[in-house]
Amino acid sequence: MQVSQDQPIDSEAPLQLLLFIDGRPTSRQQVQRIRSYLNELQAEYEFELQIIEVGQQPYLAEHFKLVATPALIKIRPEPRQTLAGSYIIAELKNWWPRWQAVLNADLKLQSGLRENTEENGRVSELKPSIRSVAISAEVLRLSDEVFRLQQEKEKLQEQLQFKDRVIAMLAHDLRNPLTAMAIAVDTLQSNYNLEKGVFDRLTPALAVHLFKQTRSQTKIIDRMITDLLQAGCTDEREFPIQPQKMELGKLCLEILEEVRDRYTAKSLEIKKDIPKDLPDVYADPERIRQVLINLLDNAIKYTPECGTITICGLHRTTQKVQFSIGDTGPGIPEEKRERIFEHRFRLERDEATVGYGIGLCLCQRIVQAHYGKIWVDSTPNGGAWFHFTLPVYPT
Secondary structure, eight states: OEEESSSOOOOOOSEEEEEEEOSOHHHHHHHHHHHHHHHHOOOSSOEEEEEEETTTOHHHHHHTTOOSSSEEEEEESSSOEEEESTTHHHHHHHHHHHHHHHHHHHHHHHHHHHHHHHHHTOOOOOOOOHHHHHHHHHHHHHHHHHHHHHHHHHHHHHHHHHHHHHHHHHHHHHHHHHHHHHHHHHHHHHTEETTTTEESSOOHHHHHHHHHHHHHHHHHHHHHHHHHHHHTOOOTTOOOOOOEEEOHHHHHHHHHHHTHHHHHHTTOEEEEEOOTTOOOEEEOHHHHHHHHHHHHHHHHHHSOTTOEEEEEEEOOSSSEEEEEEEESSSOOOGGGTTGGGSTTOOOGGGTTSSOOSOHHHHHHHHHHHTTOOEEEEEOTTSOEEEEEEEEBOOO
16 A cells, blocks of 8 residues: 555556544544554555545545535546545445455456557556546646636726726816816906005905805816825725714714705705704714715716705614615616615716716715715605715713
8 A cells, every 4th residue: 555645646556545633633534544454454455545635635535525524536447436424444445345345347457458458559548546636636727726716806997997098087077177266367467456465356255255265166177186096096905984972963064064055956855853962973084074975976966957965864873873865856767776885887878977976985985994884775756865874982
């Protein structure tokens, strides 16, 4: 008997065995008993035993579809046979004489084939061996590796296509705020009297409005670039936050004041239902600002003129606060409500609008980084409601 624990042996032995083991102490003890029993056998025919650590050669275990270890597999002579479980030695005692009988018949058959080969000059068919099994397992491993690499290639191609699309959309979307800002600056510049240090043909109120317009458009551009940079972060597992005690309702009111010009330009009604006793949350103020701005931007964008935007706060549980922003726009189709938060998903209605489909994805990542949840539903009369939860600040 020959025993190997390294590479599979290329053997011509009439009886070839594979013994699969794992790292458990009980498994190794059973293996020792099996080996001792095989050593005691005074076999009439030579046999070889290959010991295989499942953790080191998992593809061999997959090749034989093993469900338990230790397992003893007879490779040769055919047919293949597997003995597994706690009673391998008992099964081995039962099967060994039968294997010997098969070997006798197989040797006689091979002897006849050799004589026939010598007479007719033909090459006899090779029997499966441990080496051929190892080659098959390696082919299986390489096939899996090719499949994995193909998936990585497709993922990288998708990312490249998305980045090209985002760059094209960003170039398009930046034109609007840049144009508005340029008009405001040109108007201020052309009406400013350097000698007197005053605006000649502008009222103080209009000058203030133009300055506010410039500042507002600058913030829009800055927010678009920030969203783009954060969306380009490919590591979904790491999204850094710096949580602290914060008043969610107060932050929302501050943002509403910042975007007042946008919703008043469309004559939108803002309804607020934020309880005064809404508890503080434990969250990153800058990140949550991004969430609120994105959701309010969408609500303003999709609500028709003279429509309504509703903002609600709810002390949902002792651990969670729920915040909701609703509009009277076209709403979100039910079949699209899960996908709307995907990194590269845009509704068909959005193809011709400003934006590049990453704002809601960022909102989801931010909320999930706070161990919260974000979702969307619609009202029977139309419109979309976006809800998210954040943890209550512990008292």
